Amino acid sequence: MLIGPQNLPENLRFVRSRIAAAARAAGRPEDSVTIVAVSKAQPASAIDAARNLGLVDFGESYPQEARAKIDALHAREVTWHFIGHLQSNKTRLVASLFSWVHSIDRSSVARRLSEQRPFHAPPLNVCLQVKLADETGKAGADPAALEELAADVASLPRLRLRGLMCIPPPESEPELQRGYFRRTRELLERLRARGHDLDCLSMGMSSDYEAAVAEGATHLRIGTALFGPRPTEEKPEEEEP
Numbered sequence: 001m002l003i004g005p006q007n008l009p010e011n012l013r014f015v016r017s018r019i020a021a022a023a024r025a026a027g028r029p030e031d032s033v034t035i036v037a038v039s040k041a042q043p044a045s046a047i048d049a050a051r052n053l054g055l056v057d058f059g060e061s062y063p064q065e066a067r068a069k070i071d072a073l074h075a076r077e078v079t080w081h082f083i084g085h086l087q088s089n090k091t092r093l094v095a096s097l098f099s100w101v102h103s104i105d106r107s108s109v110a111r112r113l114s115e116q117r118p119f120h121a122p123p124l125n126v127c128l129q130v131k132l133a134d135e136t137g138k139a140g141a142d143p144a145a146l147e148e149l150a151a152d153v154a155s156l157p158r159l160r161l162r163g164l165m166c167i168p169p170p171e172s173e174p175e176l177q178r179g180y181f182r183r184t185r186e187l188l189e190r191l192r193a194r195g196h197d198l199d200c201l202s203m204g205m206s207s208d209y210e211a212a213v214a215e216g217a218t219h220l221r222i223g224t225a226l227f228g229p230r231p232t233e234e235k236p237e238e239e240e241p
């Protein structure tokens with residue numbers, strides 16, 4: 001990975017070639033994998049540059065920060081994905097700004113999103129975030145609670161349940177990375193067997209996207225490997241009421 005936004009074209013070529021190789025090795029068509037370019041902490045100009053290189057899907061984690069960039073780029077055709085932890089006092093903003101929410105981990109937030117989705121907009125695409133390991137402070141639904149959550153979300157009129165999302169614990173061994181992604185795919189298959197029509201596995205980040213492709217990821221959320229290290233990771237605390 002190269003440092004700085006001026007290296008975006010080369011970083012993107014590199015990431016795309018590795019995705020293509022991982023897809024080939026897994027016997028999957030290359031176009032079955034979508035890059036969601038994670039642009040949190042990056043300026044609107046970086047998103048504009050990435051859009052010029054053919055990237056269409058962008059991921060943001062903080063509603064207020066995203067709003068400014070979505071406003072600035074309103075003239076461009078961009079699909080916005082909300083990937084961060086969603087607090088209930090931010091659901092209205094997210095329901096109106098985004099096409100996708102990857103991080104649903106409780107029914108109450110899903111219900112608010114459905115109620116607050118503007119009537120003129122198409123249903124909001126959502127994924128359920130699943131928690132794969134016992135990490136305190138990490139978001140995500142317990143795998144044991146997934147079926148009930150899926151049933152709740154699928155019943156909401158303004159949401160469209162698309163699949164699962166995960167953020168596994170950091171792991172440098174590809175085989176161990178794959179284990180978490182395999183487990184997520186198995187959970188998706190279990191929900192399908194229950195009658196849910198699901199087509200999305202949102203998994204894989206800068207350090208593990210090839211393992212994710214090997215296990216069937218459809219949406220890779222990649223920030224650092226494209227844009228370089230984020231200018232600041234520090235975020236002002238947003239309070240839950």
Ligand SMILES: *Cc1c(COP(=O)(O)O)cnc(C)c1O
Binds near residue numbers: 083167205222223225
């Ligand atoms: C920041 C973030 C990413 C991107 O991480 P990189 O390691 O920079 O690729 C992906 N998913 C989520 C949920 C994130 O918050």
